[in-house]
Amino acid sequence: MSTTKALPRNVLIFRSTLLPYTEPYIPGQAEKFQRFTPYYAGFAHETGAEFPLQRTIPCSHSKFVGKLRNLAAILGFSDRFFRNSVLQVQPELIHAHFEDSAIKVLPLAQALNLPLFLTCHGSDHTEGHRWQNVAYLGNYYRRRRTAFLKELTLCLGASRFICDRMLGLGYPPEKVRLHYIGVDTERLQPDPAVQKKPEVLFVGRLVKSKGCADLIRAMVRVRTKFPEVKLVIIGEGQSQADLHQLAAEERIDVEFLGRQTPDNIRRRMLESMLLCLPSVVGSDGSAETLGLVTLEAQAVGLPVVGTWTGGIPEAVEHGVTGLLSEGRNPAALAENIIAILSDSDLRAQMGQAARKRMVRQFNLQRQSELLEDYYLEFV
Numbered sequence: 001m002s003t004t005k006a007l008p009r010n011v012l013i014f015r016s017t018l019l020p021y022t023e024p025y026i027p028g029q030a031e032k033f034q035r036f037t038p039y040y041a042g043f044a045h046e047t048g049a050e051f052p053l054q055r056t057i058p059c060s061h062s063k064f065v066g067k068l069r070n071l072a073a074i075l076g077f078s079d080r081f082f083r084n085s086v087l088q089v090q091p092e093l094i095h096a097h098f099e100d101s102a103i104k105v106l107p108l109a110q111a112l113n114l115p116l117f118l119t120c121h122g123s124d125h126t127e128g129h130r131w132q133n134v135a136y137l138g139n140y141y142r143r144r145r146t147a148f149l150k151e152l153t154l155c156l157g158a159s160r161f162i163c164d165r166m167l168g169l170g171y172p173p174e175k176v177r178l179h180y181i182g183v184d185t186e187r188l189q190p191d192p193a194v195q196k197k198p199e200v201l202f203v204g205r206l207v208k209s210k211g212c213a214d215l216i217r218a219m220v221r222v223r224t225k226f227p228e229v230k231l232v233i234i235g236e237g238q239s240q241a242d243l244h245q246l247a248a249e250e251r252i253d254v255e256f257l258g259r260q261t262p263d264n265i266r267r268r269m270l271e272s273m274l275l276c277l278p279s280v281v282g283s284d285g286s287a288e289t290l291g292l293v294t295l296e297a298q299a300v301g302l303p304v305v306g307t308w309t310g311g312i313p314e315a316v317e318h319g320v321t322g323l324l325s326e327g328r329n330p331a332a333l334a335e336n337i338i339a340i341l342s343d344s345d346l347r348a349q350m351g352q353a354a355r356k357r358m359v360r361q362f363n364l365q366r367q368s369e370l371l372e373d374y375y376l377e378f379v
Contacts, residue, residue, distance in 0.1 A: 122289025
């Protein structure tokens with residue numbers, strides 16, 4: 001381990017597209033660093049999650065140019081202009097998020113002789129490898145992936161579930177470690193001054209694997225006992241039109257709020273009775289990695305109703321911080337929602353236990369410090 005170089009040291013955080021609005025946890029983690037200064041890089045820029053532009057390697061706002069640079073990277077080419085721009089910040093290490101981004105930045109890591117870290121968040125493994133199924137490009141991708149697995153310094157799985165998936169997909173066991181990103185338990189805290197409302201909250205992408213349709217069906221049974229309870233859905237996605245139609249057919253009071261800011265999401269968590277994440281295993285094998293939204297909810301003292309899917313059981317302690325049931329079972333989901341809505345003492349106990357567990361096991365500052373420890377093993 002090197003300890004002679006003056007601090008702060010620089011690390012390059014790489015995501016091929018900077019940065020989808022669903023990925024605020026990437027800069028959220030890096031901005032907690034104390035011993036490294038994070039710089040951000042990608043091949044294309046899109047309006048989404050916020051990150052410090054003053055520490056960003058210039059990248060194109062053109063989708064076409066971004067696609068060309070991504071294609072070149074898959075073929076193994078290192079962009080000279082991009083490489084020279086990165087050299088100006090003198091990173092000691094590259095940390096990529098999602099497998100395809102890591103494979104694309106491999107030529108740069110090799111050219112600069114830098115350690116390459118990867119964090120796998122789930123969709124890169126549970127939803128399959130998009131590039132390897134593309135005609136002609138698939139062969140190149142598979143070759144690059146083989147080279148990548150040899151050159152990779154360390155791979156961090158965002159849950160035990162993902163670590164197991166990585167091992168099954170050929171990652172060298174000695175390079176795989178579990179590392180929860182965690183949540184900011186300083187920003188996310190209970191607020192007794194906020195008045196609770198008779199609401200069940202869902203936050204997430206509106207896609208089939210999130211199980212939101214099961215939640216709407218479950219609310220039919222819930223409302224027979226609690227007719228005043230409303231379902232609040234935050235998020236957007238390809239299933240939103242179908243969900244609107246289903247809610248209308250079932251005559252369920254649903255408030256669709258679309259995309260919301262982190263502060264608005266926090267406010268709705270504080271106002272709700274519980275958060276529900278009814279994820280299922282998708283037809284393509286996609287599954288919930290951990291459910292960061294469940295960590296955020298628990299940090300503010302909100303019980304969670306979820307499913308035994310993917311990494312959710314790692315995030316929610318069944319019977320202690322929430323209740324879990326099998327996926328694709330609206331009746332069981334409804335029973336768990338009703339159980340928590342029916343018992344104010346149970347809600348309070350679970351909320352308190354959830355808050356304590358988040359501070360103890362999923363504290364973002366502590367997890368970011370651990371990540372920096374990992375960096376220092378290799379620079």
